[in-house]
Amino acid sequence: MAVMAAASAAPAAAPYEREAAELTKAALTGTDFSKLEYLCDTFGPRFSGSENQVLAIDWMLEKDGLANVRGEPVDGIINWKRGKESLELLHPRRTSMALLGLGKSAGTGSEGVTAEVFVVSTFEELTANADKAKGKIVLFNAPFTTYGQTVAFRSRGADAASAVGAVAALVRSVTPYSLYTPHTGGVNYSDKQPRIPAAAVTVEDSEMMARMQKRGQAVVVRLQMDAQILGYNVSSRNVIAEVVGGADPEGIVLLGGHVDSWDVGTGAVDDGAGFFCAWEAVRLINDLIEERKIARPRRTIRFIAWADEEMTGRGAVTYKETHEHELKRHQIAVESDIGNFDPYGFGFTGSADGLAIFRNLSGLLEPVKVGEIVEGAGTTVDNAPLVAAGVPGGALLDSKGSSHYFNYHHSSADTITALNYDGVRRSVAAMAVMSYVLADIPDDLPHAA
Amino acid sequence: MAVMAAASAAPAAAPYEREAAELTKAALTGTDFSKLEYLCDTFGPRFSGSENQVLAIDWMLEKDGLANVRGEPVDGIINWKRGKESLELLHPRRTSMALLGLGKSAGTGSEGVTAEVFVVSTFEELTANADKAKGKIVLFNAPFTTYGQTVAFRSRGADAASAVGAVAALVRSVTPYSLYTPHTGGVNYSDKQPRIPAAAVTVEDSEMMARMQKRGQAVVVRLQMDAQILGYNVSSRNVIAEVVGGADPEGIVLLGGHVDSWDVGTGAVDDGAGFFCAWEAVRLINDLIEERKIARPRRTIRFIAWADEEMTGRGAVTYKETHEHELKRHQIAVESDIGNFDPYGFGFTGSADGLAIFRNLSGLLEPVKVGEIVEGAGTTVDNAPLVAAGVPGGALLDSKGSSHYFNYHHSSADTITALNYDGVRRSVAAMAVMSYVLADIPDDLPHAA
Numbered sequence: 001m002a003v004m005a006a007a008s009a010a011p012a013a014a015p016y017e018r019e020a021a022e023l024t025k026a027a028l029t030g031t032d033f034s035k036l037e038y039l040c041d042t043f044g045p046r047f048s049g050s051e052n053q054v055l056a057i058d059w060m061l062e063k064d065g066l067a068n069v070r071g072e073p074v075d076g077i078i079n080w081k082r083g084k085e086s087l088e089l090l091h092p093r094r095t096s097m098a099l100l101g102l103g104k105s106a107g108t109g110s111e112g113v114t115a116e117v118f119v120v121s122t123f124e125e126l127t128a129n130a131d132k133a134k135g136k137i138v139l140f141n142a143p144f145t146t147y148g149q150t151v152a153f154r155s156r157g158a159d160a161a162s163a164v165g166a167v168a169a170l171v172r173s174v175t176p177y178s179l180y181t182p183h184t185g186g187v188n189y190s191d192k193q194p195r196i197p198a199a200a201v202t203v204e205d206s207e208m209m210a211r212m213q214k215r216g217q218a219v220v221v222r223l224q225m226d227a228q229i230l231g232y233n234v235s236s237r238n239v240i241a242e243v244v245g246g247a248d249p250e251g252i253v254l255l256g257g258h259v260d261s262w263d264v265g266t267g268a269v270d271d272g273a274g275f276f277c278a279w280e281a282v283r284l285i286n287d288l289i290e291e292r293k294i295a296r297p298r299r300t301i302r303f304i305a306w307a308d309e310e311m312t313g314r315g316a317v318t319y320k321e322t323h324e325h326e327l328k329r330h331q332i333a334v335e336s337d338i339g340n341f342d343p344y345g346f347g348f349t350g351s352a353d354g355l356a357i358f359r360n361l362s363g364l365l366e367p368v369k370v371g372e373i374v375e376g377a378g379t380t381v382d383n384a385p386l387v388a389a390g391v392p393g394g395a396l397l398d399s400k401g402s403s404h405y406f407n408y409h410h411s412s413a414d415t416i417t418a419l420n421y422d423g424v425r426r427s428v429a430a431m432a433v434m435s436y437v438l439a440d441i442p443d444d445l446p447h448a449a
Numbered sequence: 450m451a452v453m454a455a456a457s458a459a460p461a462a463a464p465y466e467r468e469a470a471e472l473t474k475a476a477l478t479g480t481d482f483s484k485l486e487y488l489c490d491t492f493g494p495r496f497s498g499s500e501n502q503v504l505a506i507d508w509m510l511e512k513d514g515l516a517n518v519r520g521e522p523v524d525g526i527i528n529w530k531r532g533k534e535s536l537e538l539l540h541p542r543r544t545s546m547a548l549l550g551l552g553k554s555a556g557t558g559s560e561g562v563t564a565e566v567f568v569v570s571t572f573e574e575l576t577a578n579a580d581k582a583k584g585k586i587v588l589f590n591a592p593f594t595t596y597g598q599t600v601a602f603r604s605r606g607a608d609a610a611s612a613v614g615a616v617a618a619l620v621r622s623v624t625p626y627s628l629y630t631p632h633t634g635g636v637n638y639s640d641k642q643p644r645i646p647a648a649a650v651t652v653e654d655s656e657m658m659a660r661m662q663k664r665g666q667a668v669v670v671r672l673q674m675d676a677q678i679l680g681y682n683v684s685s686r687n688v689i690a691e692v693v694g695g696a697d698p699e700g701i702v703l704l705g706g707h708v709d710s711w712d713v714g715t716g717a718v719d720d721g722a723g724f725f726c727a728w729e730a731v732r733l734i735n736d737l738i739e740e741r742k743i744a745r746p747r748r749t750i751r752f753i754a755w756a757d758e759e760m761t762g763r764g765a766v767t768y769k770e771t772h773e774h775e776l777k778r779h780q781i782a783v784e785s786d787i788g789n790f791d792p793y794g795f796g797f798t799g800s801a802d803g804l805a806i807f808r809n810l811s812g813l814l815e816p817v818k819v820g821e822i823v824e825g826a827g828t829t830v831d832n833a834p835l836v837a838a839g840v841p842g843g844a845l846l847d848s849k850g851s852s853h854y855f856n857y858h859h860s861s862a863d864t865i866t867a868l869n870y871d872g873v874r875r876s877v878a879a880m881a882v883m884s885y886v887l888a889d890i891p892d893d894l895p896h897a898a
Contacts, residue, residue: 038664041657044542052542093493093501098861179628180714180861204864208490208715211865215487265629266657412547412629415653416660 016440019294020364020433026284027429028368033421035063036276040266040416047263048308049079049234057259060239060305064283067244071237074307074318079234080104082263083226087170087201090114091220092212097205100184100264100411101227102154102171103311105198112224113137113168113197119206119213123152123160134165137221139201141210144176147406155188158198168223169198172206175411176403180204183411184262186311197225236260238315239305241279243286243297245439251299252326253439255281255334255394255431258309258382265414269405273424274336275305277396281431297439299331306382309337313381320385327391331438331445332358333383334394339405340427341420343370343398346434347377350392354445358394361437370430372397390447394434396427465889468743469813469882475733476878477817482870484512485725489715489865496712497757498528498683506708509688509754513732516693520686523756523767528683529553531712532675536619536650539563540669541661546654549633549713549860550676551603551620551647552760561673562586562617562646568655568662572601572609583614586670588650590659593625596855604637607647617646617672621655624860625852629653632860633711635760646674685709687764688754690728692735692746694888700748701775702888704730704783704843704880707758707831714863718854722873723785724754726845730880746888748780755831758786762830769834776840780887780894781807782832783843788854789876790869792819792847795883796826799841803894807843810886819879821846839896843883845876 043056061069080103087099118136120126121143126133138161140153151174158169173183180202187198201209212219239259245251257274261267282303288294307315320327332354334346345365348358355375362371378393387393399405408418438445492505510518529552536548567585569575570592575582587610589602600623607618622632629651636647650658661668688708694700706723710716731752737743756764769776781803783795794814797807804824811820827842836842848854857867887894 034664037660041660042541042666044544092491095493177628178862178866179626179630179856180864181628181630204862204866207866208864211486211490215483217491407628413627413653415629415657417627417653417656 016437023432024429031425031428040268046261048077048260048311066241068242074236074315077234077308079231085225088222092217098182099199100182101225102187102198105227106195107225107227108197114222117219119210130164137168138166139170141172141206150174154185162193162196173200177407178203181411185410236307241303243301245299246296247298251329253301253331253435255435256304257336259305262410264412268416269408269414271337273340277427280428299439301439316382330391332392333386335380335383336396339398341399341423343427344400345372345397347374347395349378351446354392368426368429392445465886472881473878480874480877489717495710497526497709497760515690517691523685523764526683526757528680534674537671541666547631548648549631550674551636554647554676555644556674556676557646563671566668568659579613586617587615588619590621590655599623603634611642611645622649626856627652630860634859685756690752692750694748695745696747700778702750702780702884704884705753706785708754711859713861717865718857718863720786722789726876729877748888750888765831765834779840781841782835784829785845788847790848790872792876793849794821794846796823796844798827800895803841817875817878841894
């Protein structure tokens, strides 16, 4: 009840206006993009199990003079390798088509799979035409609606196609806009039927094959994928760095993004900018403390770049296991993993009392237009195990009403060029202010029972 | 003077309101996209000298029941073949990069060219640093401003680089927006220095290499291009079809787009939709005449799909030579070759009296919002030889204030998916109304002396 009174009668945020202004100014004028640029350009994509990722993490650990900088081991990562892959249209004309095999997909063997394509746009259509799909390569030509809806064809399409006897599955890339750019992502197999090869084609080729089928032209392709799983127990690291709290160092505000990326592009959007904005927030807080412009906060602010979000989420699970002893003292776990183009607020998942405290922050985030707090929207892939254990969850929200992020998502176009630096600066400011204030307020955010 | 009086006192367009309404209705409700879709999907790109193009033209000539359907021979076309090509980044990390060799470019031989990259953003910067460019591969990293400005680096970059001793030239793709999509186009060599290989890289890789150089990282690549010119005198055809005029069949309103495309994508935007809107306009006029909904126009309306706009413009030159005897009776030559996304008017190049007559049309084009007439903007690559010979020139204008068209231009993304069918329908309506009225009015548009 004390919390509620504080929340409604005397906004907890009010005393932090000076600190918020300092942090905002530092973020908007001092965010150092050379770090993110160097990382993406020099090491390339940071795919789980790749040497690039090892080198990138090593380099990150050398930076910035933060406290307790370390890589915490994460095991049990699936090491999938794309290898060579190709898709040839053989009829009604011969041409090569762009494709990206889906993560964890089976390969085709060196001979490849040559078969007629059967195009559907829903799972229901496939089931109703099971006889036509047998022995074919099923193409799911489902237009983008929301990511959540459309991704089902990428995740579950191969399984559904295999169930009706198809020899491989193709999926239209999950994106609202295409410039002949294929988008990869993970496929999830059940154990109920054979694991058939699965790959994404461009929106352009998917629509073209649908038109061909509609006008009665047989569509024949040859799919070849050397894809294979090289191991099931590869190691990586959760990257961690801290500003240690003063009065209550065992209280923890956790904020970050994921360090791994897909194996195409350089992971600048997903999730380079996401972990970078948290990393810069913590770095700027540390700098301002050292410059004595702000006081050391009560609790510890812990930056984390999660390992392996894209493939199996092992980084998140491992953190939860490794830090079981201190989970109760986690004030919140905040993630940025849905873009930093035009941030507008935070999602929050937790108790009503926690929400009230979090909402009190929002006025401090208004100067960078990130003040909207959305109840129930604070769970992400990486904080989900913590939220399930009772820790309040937060998520930086981006680009209201727009799916711009998905233009780049899981594609070769996910590079520094795609970023909006102004949006990233505002993300840094929002992360810095939010984490500093939650680390310093007297109240602990209540955990779920 | 009679013309001027008609223009100002009694708009010549007024009597055509009924015909314009019929044509507009037919275009907006009856444009048959299956034709363009079939053509692009089934034959693929229509690159000059390719078998695809031969097949596509053969198929076009079978269609629609128009009069005098024919392919008029065009010789002297350069037959350039891309062949295999690749670009590998060797330092500071190893990765393959997307590229598209430029049309007419020299090849590298099978060994390829391995060299350090020297990045500039202007010709002046290259000249001022000539010593640093010697023996290197020069990359022109010039951001898109307008197509006209930026294309200079694609056209003339190789020559400028060769002049200072570079071994190859790369150019940042000429586009305002990229999803890791390279854009090709022609390179023009002078005879003053060796013809070095030239290719386009993506905006993403161009910016990345510029950042690497700026931070002092040596950028080393291997460029390999099998590109070669197979012949200098290949044949193609200008595709022609007509609605023959009633009272004055030797008067000609010429309208079209170009049938050739680049060898990537399927040429749906450049210039499939362009020639299609002219072709459909003529087809719909013919249909309405046969249905007796409109009268046969005084003059002949001639649809043309020009050969070889992209490589050397031989189709346009040949037409002018072949039709020398009837050029004086060309009322106008109208082209659509800068997009059909959101047409807003016509450019017109010709006499002031001709402009006045053309302007009288604009009210009839307002219902489809294509009523703006822009003086001096009626010359295109394909009507230029005719305009130079005195024929009034017209050009359908698209997407005011936007460079949307150049997202797709000369890339694999130039497919049916890129089209805005509503914009194409309005283009068909505008072409139909404009050509019908200019074919029927009593006045001849005055030619230049």
